[in-house]
Amino acid sequence: MADDPSSSLRRALDLLDGLASDDAVAQGGWGVNRLAAHLGRDKSQVSRTLRVLADASYIERDAESLRYRIGWHVFALASRAADQRLLVAAAPVLRRLVEHDLGERIHLTVLKGAEVLTVMTEAPSHSVQSVAWAGRLVPAHNTSSGRSLVIDFERDDLARLFAGVEFQVGGPNAPRDVDELYDRIRVARRAGYAIVDEEFEPGLVAASAPVRGFRGDVVAALNVSGPKFRLGNRLAIAGHVVKAAADELSRQVGWDGRTPFGFTDGAIAPEIPA
Incomplete structure (x- = not known):
């Protein structure tokens, strides 16, 4: 039986929220098992949704750790x-x-x-x-x-x-x-x-x-x-x-205050404009 479109969309949004969480970012991303446990969802459903999101570049998978993290498309939209x-x-x-x-x-x-x-x-x-x-x-x-x-x-x-x-x-x-x-x-x-x-x-x-x-x-x-x-x-x-x-x-415009004004050890390296 095919997924209800609204359920599929909800699952995709939940996965993106999970990968954007502080814990996921700090750990360099999460794998299928961790995401399924975090969301309380079936691993096969999570895996299918992750593949769809990865194909559209909303998320990306690290080739070595096999963990998923937020992809460039999300940052471009933001x-x-x-x-x-x-x-x-x-x-x-x-x-x-x-x-x-x-x-x-x-x-x-x-x-x-x-x-x-x-x-x-x-x-x-x-x-x-x-x-x-x-x-x-x-x-x-x-x-x-x-x-x-x-x-x-x-x-x-x-x-x-x-x-x-x-x-x-x-x-x-x-x-x-x-x-x-x-x-x-x-x-x-x-x-x-x-x-x-x-x-x-x-x-x-x-x-x-x-x-x-x-x-x-x-x-x-x-x-x-x-x-x-x-x-x-x-x-x-x-x-x-x-x-x-x-x-x-x-x-x-989205700054959450966790990056202080001025330099810190974790500051983002500035890009030189063209």
């Missing part, structure tokens, strides 16, 4: 869903930061090579917008957003990312080389947010914090920027406010 969720969740956060918390221009940014792309911006009503920020690319090495987006990078990662970049351009306080940039990133890592003071251009200051995805990696940054005469004396406060908002946004 990544696409997180991207969409990020934009939906970010809009009210940006508005709140502008209207109630900081009163300055707020940006949501992502890393594109050695530059920062603004994907969303919210400006206060008193602002005169001389530059259309959304869709604009700016250097990553002398902006607070850039610093948050590479906050997990080590010096060698930075050297590869910024190979050929002219560090001297920008404001009077821009970092002069990779070593100086790395020193500033380490300061930002300890604080959980980055601040820049006339690094991008004279008279402009900014604060930013990383937004992390479900794997704990940095997927975006929240940034506040404004003229030094207005924002300069409350820049550290702005950093704390933006960090709290970035943490909130991180949780909304």
Whole structure:
């Protein structure tokens, strides 16, 4: 007798939940017997469902241990869903930061090579917008957003990312080389947010914090920027406010808090964007 489709789907979802559990991940996956015992299901049913999931790359089987673990297709779906969720969740956060918390221009940014792309911006009503920020690319090495987006990078990662970049351009306080940039990133890592003071251009200051995805990696940054005469004396406060908002946004897109901000021994190695 054929399985009821809803029962088969329920069994597949239960198997995915089991393989995503802390115990299964810590043990490098589970075999058929362990999964059947965990779910209280017949081994033959579990085995058939595992084969279907493996054929579709939702799970994968280790050739040596014969254990199953979550496959690339699940991570690809989660990544696409997180991207969409990020934009939906970010809009009210940006508005709140502008209207109630900081009163300055707020940006949501992502890393594109050695530059920062603004994907969303919210400006206060008193602002005169001389530059259309959304869709604009700016250097990553002398902006607070850039610093948050590479906050997990080590010096060698930075050297590869910024190979050929002219560090001297920008404001009077821009970092002069990779070593100086790395020193500033380490300061930002300890604080959980980055601040820049006339690094991008004279008279402009900014604060930013990383937004992390479900794997704990940095997927975006929240940034506040404004003229030094207005924002300069409350820049550290702005950093704390933006960090709290970035943490909130991180949780909304799937970050569960188990990967702390900053580096740990189990940190995910950063990927160098193309």
